[in-house]
Amino acid sequence: MKCKVTVNKNTLFTEEGVSLYSALVPRGFGGACGGHGKCGKCKVKASGALSALTQKERDLLTNDEIESGVRLACMTYIEGDCDISYEEAGASQIRTDGDLREYVLSPSFVKYGAAIDIGTTTIALRLYDSAGNLISGQSCLNPQRSFGADVISRMEAALKGEAAAIAASIRNGVNELIKKAARGAGIDPHDIDGAVIAGNTAMLYLLTGEDVEPLTHAPFAAKRLFGCNVPASDIGLDAISENAVIYFPPCISAFIGADTTAAICSAGMYEAGGITMLTDIGTNNEIVLNDKGSFYACSTAAGPAFEGAGISCGMSGGDGAVDKVYLKDGKYRVRVIGDKAPAGICGSGIVDAVACMLDTEDLDETGYLEEDITLDENVTLTQKDIRAIQLAKGAVHAGIVTLLKTSGVKIEEVDTLYIAGGFGSYLDKENAAKIGLIPAELKDRITVTGNAALSGASLLLLSLPLRSECEAAVKKIKTVQLASNPLFVSEYAEAMLF
Numbered sequence: 209m210k211c212k213v214t215v216n217k218n219t220l221f222t223e224e225g226v227s228l229y230s231a232l233v234p235r236g237f238g239g240a241c242g243g244h245g246k247c248g249k250c251k252v253k254a255s256g257a258l259s260a261l262t263q264k265e266r267d268l269l270t271n272d273e274i275e276s277g278v279r280l281a282c283m284t285y286i287e288g289d290c291d292i293s294y295e296e297a298g299a300s301q302i303r304t305d306g307d308l309r310e311y312v313l314s315p316s317f318v319k320y321g322a323a324i325d326i327g328t329t330t331i332a333l334r335l336y337d338s339a340g341n342l343i344s345g346q347s348c349l350n351p352q353r354s355f356g357a358d359v360i361s362r363m364e365a366a367l368k369g370e371a372a373a374i375a376a377s378i379r380n381g382v383n384e385l386i387k388k389a390a391r392g393a394g395i396d397p398h399d400i401d402g403a404v405i406a407g408n409t410a411m412l413y414l415l416t417g418e419d420v421e422p423l424t425h426a427p428f429a430a431k432r433l434f435g436c437n438v439p440a441s442d443i444g445l446d447a448i449s450e451n452a453v454i455y456f457p458p459c460i461s462a463f464i465g466a467d468t469t470a471a472i473c474s475a476g477m478y479e480a481g482g483i484t485m486l487t488d489i490g491t492n493n494e495i496v497l498n499d500k501g502s503f504y505a506c507s508t509a510a511g512p513a514f515e516g517a518g519i520s521c522g523m524s525g526g527d528g529a530v531d532k533v534y535l536k537d538g539k540y541r542v543r544v545i546g547d548k549a550p551a552g553i554c555g556s557g558i559v560d561a562v563a564c565m566l567d568t569e570d571l572d573e574t575g576y577l578e579e580d581i582t583l584d585e586n587v588t589l590t591q592k593d594i595r596a597i598q599l600a601k602g603a604v605h606a607g608i609v610t611l612l613k614t615s616g617v618k619i620e621e622v623d624t625l626y627i628a629g630g631f632g633s634y635l636d637k638e639n640a641a642k643i644g645l646i647p648a649e650l651k652d653r654i655t656v657t658g659n660a661a662l663s664g665a666s667l668l669l670l671s672l673p674l675r676s677e678c679e680a681a682v683k684k685i686k687t688v689q690l691a692s693n694p695l696f697v698s699e700y701a702e703a704m705l706f
């Protein structure tokens with residue numbers, strides 16, 4: 209039977225037996241525990257033909273609330289026509305914050321929440337209070353690296369009986385990072401009662417103990433794509449509140465994970481009109497195209513060069529990393545993060561260094577290097593490094609071009625190209641175009657977004673309405689296979705040149 213439900217004076221029709229929570233979720237409604245009956249946050253005023261008040265509601269609501277008709281939406285079921293009202297997030301709660309785009313504050317937690325991105329190489333975390341203030345940020349290397357530098361070798365290790373050890377190592381790594389961040393903010397980590405964890409599909413499988421076997425061979429069918437809430441205790445996150453609920457944003461495919469979904473959310477791509485692209489440059493490079501509401505996505509194995517891994521003097525972008533290289537009087541000059549002696553070179557520095565080497569003609573267009581180039585003490589780039597950089601930049605460039613050609617969008621029609629990844633905000637756009645990391649036609653339309661996956665996870669933590677919008681957008685994405693795609697193969701061969 210269809211029931212007439214009036215919600216904040218708007219009428220909708222829904223089936224009998226549906227919970228108020230399910231009826232309201234499409235309107236951006238949500239509770240901190242995602243409808244699991246734990247948080248008591250899904251309060252609405254409701255009257256009419258509804259299921260009887262439960263004991264759990266009596267426990268979580270005050271007498272005054274019960275008397276004034278307040279119900280918990282996830283425990284109340286529609287039995288006929290009814291009337292619901294609740295406070296929708298208003299303009300006063302709209303926030304803009306650092307590298308987060310404007311959002312409606314409607315946090316999924318009560319006291320403190322954690323946004324976490326589990327990358328193949330690093331884990332990054334931000335802690336927020338319920339007013340949406342960033343109170344701490346931390347990152348560390350992914351401890352799973354001891355089971356292999358890349359996703360494939362870790363999945364192979366999991367299949368050889370190491371799955372439990374791999375899950376334990378990442379859970380331990382996340383717990384330790386949470387404790388460190390909480391210490392930095394001066395709070396008890398057990399007061400963290402909500403979290404969002406983004407990561408590529410394999411990382412989320414390895415964390416949750418899901419069998420990775422289907423991800424390791426054709427047709428690469430991911431049995432589970434997440435887009436769900438899980439009790440923290442189910443995945444061994446005992447550093448935080450035992451009642452905490454973890455939200456995993458949806459993955460798009462076996463190769464395109466929840467980190468890309470979060471990055472799309474961070475860029476606001478599904479809301480934007482026009483034609484936009486996003487490329488998240490990491491060990492795997494994911495590319496998404498929004499052609500006026502039609503979404504396409506692909507993934508290429510770029511290798512970790514731009515994350516500073518697999519490069520003889522490579523490192524991630526922390527203190528001591530060369531993050532900029534330039535020429536002065538024909539000589540290489542470097543800028544180092546943290547005013548320290550150079551300890552290595554990170555992604556943005558690598559892009560600059562290669563561009564300078566092309567200017568000095570130390571490097572030719574085939575990628576041939578006459579001799580190793582020393583940029584500063586401790587920082588030398590070798591022929592082997594250049595080959596790794598060629599593979600990485602060729603994969604990114606060819607992926608962008610292939611996605612555009614497949615969808616029929618002309619390169620000049622693209623309004624914005626968002627570049628996410630380990631570059632921070634220091635990627636030099638001219639140099640990125642000069643070395644062929646991105647097509648030169650797009651260089652004036654680039655927006656560099658830093659760790660967009662972490663920013664997206666933060667938004668999905670702080671603004672519940674974004675979760676349903678994001679999940680709906682993901683369902684529209686068509687994935688484009690590149691591995692045996694002749695168009696990609698020929699573009700890749702060409703894009704390897706400088």
Ligand code: FES
Pocket residue numbers: 238239240241242243244245246247248249250280281282283
């Ligand atoms: S108690 Fe209903 S959403 Fe948490």
